[in-house]
Amino acid sequence: MIVYGKQICKFLMARHPELIQRILLAKELPKKEFGDVMKLRKPVERVDGKKAQALARGGNHQGWLCDVLPYRYADYRTMTESRFLVVLAGVTDVGNIGAVVRTAYALGADGLIAAGVKQIASEGAIRASAGAMFDLPVAVVPNLLDLLNELKLAGFTLYGAGMEGTPIQEAQIEPKRVLVLGSEGAGIPRRAMEKMDEVVSVEMVRPFDSLNVSAAAAILIYRMMHA
Incomplete structure (x- = not known):
């Protein structure tokens, strides 16, 4: 590679x-x-x-x-003892994936799971992550709903990012948590959103559709790390 x-x-x-x-x-x-x-x-x-x-x-x-050497993705099951995971639901853009990996690593998340996709173009994601993918465990799981069920069974509280959610600074953040972010435009799929324990949002000062997923991830991860 x-x-x-x-x-x-x-x-x-x-x-x-x-x-x-x-x-x-x-x-x-x-x-x-x-x-x-x-x-x-x-x-x-x-x-x-x-x-x-x-x-x-x-x-x-x-x-x-x-x-x-070819990039070795982690087995998500090895992450279930972690305290803070980030899940990307249906995000396919390698620039966004890499940017979120870089942010998650820098701000202290324990791992990232790309769910609802079969594969990632590793070279592009690695470059966008500035190499952070070599230090942060990253897994790929095709079935998003099964993954969310397993994470809940492992004791994680699921927080989904959504425009109509509780402002992140007001949310009660549990010690063992997962932040789920959807693709730009589509967001988190409806059936997956129904599995969230809480929906959280970035409060906007000016009216605007949404933030880039990597920008939203940076704000939400930082707030959740310092809750």
């Missing part, structure tokens, strides 16, 4: 060098940076700009690409 971009490659070099199989460079590096690359004792290949663009599928690789 190819990931690209200076930030992600340097993140992997510093935190997860065991995942790197080879490093591909499409630019000359400063002496210190090249020395850091060589210290890893991984195969290093020079590639031209055309090949680098092809490997990055047209993305902005900044001259840095890493060939890494």
